Amino acid sequence: MFRLLKDDGAIFYNHKWRVQNGIIQDRKDIIRDLPVRQIIIWRRKGGINFNPGYFLPTYEVIYMIPKPEFKLAPKANAFGDVWEFTQEMNNEHPAPFPVALIDRIISSTTAQTILDPFSGSGTTAITALGLKRNFIGIELSPDYCKNSEARIERNKKQSELLKFKTLSLFQDTE
Secondary structure (H helix, E strand, O other), rough: OEEEEEEOOOEEEEEOOEEOOEEOOOOOHOOOOOOOOOEEEEEEEEEOOOOOOOOOOOOEEEEEEEOOOOOOOOOOOHOEEEEEEEOOOOOOOOOOOOOHHHHHHHHHHOOEEEEOOOOOOOOHHHHHHHHHOOOOOOOOOOOHHHHHHHHHHHHHHHHHHHHHHHHHOOOOOO
């Protein structure tokens, strides 16, 4: 992905902590030689811990991996590097991102095309489309693809209904 990015593009890569054989996974294996410019902490509100072997994880790390000419969208640099968002709970996917988190990421860039190579439940697609950005999603699971497509369609219908309600409020009533 990095090789194909435009010179002013960036990757925002979230990697949840994983424990393998009782030991936390070393992330250096994942980010290797990529130019990480900043680490953002997503402090999650909520969640359930099914593992009696360790405390409830309350944050995840998002790596900002930019090309040299990448700049944040105007005023986005006012956000700190610790973002607090409630974990999405009404989603069939086992690890969905909150729309507000993805909105913060996409809105912080001027990118016109958003790629999500692990599209899951379609949160990035819904957010990108709502922000009038192009979207490309990749997902291996046929079930997640179906769920994501249905979620995107529901969201489009809700958006159209909201537009209709907004328009009817401002129509001339003469």
